[in-house]
Amino acid sequence: MTGHETLAWPPAPIRTERLVIRASEHRDRAAFIELFASPEVGTYVGGARPRDELERAVPEVPGRRPGLFVIDLDGAMIGMITLDRRDADRPGHVRPEAGEAELGYMVLPQAWGRGYAAEACAAALAWFADARRGEPVVLTTRTANDRAMRLAAKLGFTEVERFEEYGAEQWFGVWSPATPNG
Numbered sequence: 001m002t003g004h005e006t007l008a009w010p011p012a013p014i015r016t017e018r019l020v021i022r023a024s025e026h027r028d029r030a031a032f033i034e035l036f037a038s039p040e041v042g043t044y045v046g047g048a049r050p051r052d053e054l055e056r057a058v059p060e061v062p063g064r065r066p067g068l069f070v071i072d073l074d075g076a077m078i079g080m081i082t083l084d085r086r087d088a089d090r091p092g093h094v095r096p097e098a099g100e101a102e103l104g105y106m107v108l109p110q111a112w113g114r115g116y117a118a119e120a121c122a123a124a125l126a127w128f129a130d131a132r133r134g135e136p137v138v139l140t141t142r143t144a145n146d147r148a149m150r151l152a153a154k155l156g157f158t159e160v161e162r163f164e165e166y167g168a169e170q171w172f173g174v175w176s177p178a179t180p181n182g
C-alpha cells in the first residue's frame with residue numbers, strides 16, 4: 001500500500017465465497033483498459049479515457065503496485081480495489097496528521113448489481129484490519145452516486161462530513177475495524 005512499505009506486498013490472494021482478490025497480472029491488461037474506457041464506470045470518476053490512449057499507456061502488467069487489488073471472478077478480472085493514503089492537501093480527514101487509508105473501487109458494468117463490489121471491498125477491509133490493526137479507513141464518493149452511497153453504508157462506513165471537490169458535492173465517511181473485547 002502506498003505509504004506503507006512495512007506491509008508485505010502483494011499479499012496472498014484473498015478468497016471469498018465467489019471471488020479472488022489478488023495482485024494484478026499480465027492477463028488483466030484488457031480488463032484494465034475496458035474499466036478505464038467505460039463511460040458507465042467513468043460517470044463519477046472524471047469520465048472515460050479514450051481507448052486508443054489507454055492501449056498505448058497501460059503497461060503489460062497494469063496496476064502492479066502496493067495497495068491495488070484485482071477483483072477476480074472465475075479467473076477473469078471484473079474490477080479493482082485500491083487502498084491508498086489520502087493526500088493531506090485534500091479535504092476530508094479523521095486524523096490530525098491526515099494520511100488515512102482510503103478505499104477506492106471500480107467494477108466493470110457487466111458485473112454491477114450482483115454484490116461483487118460489496119464482497120470484494122469487505123474482504124479487502126478485513127485484510128487491512130488485520131494488517132494495520134486499529135487503523136481507520138476512509139471513503140469519498142459523490143453524493144449523486146447512489147450505488148456508492150449504498151455500498152458505503154452496507155460496508156459500515158459512517159458519514160463524517162460533506163464538501164465540494166471536483167465540482168460536485170462529496171460524501172466522506174470512515175470505517176473503523178471492530179475492536180475485540182477484552
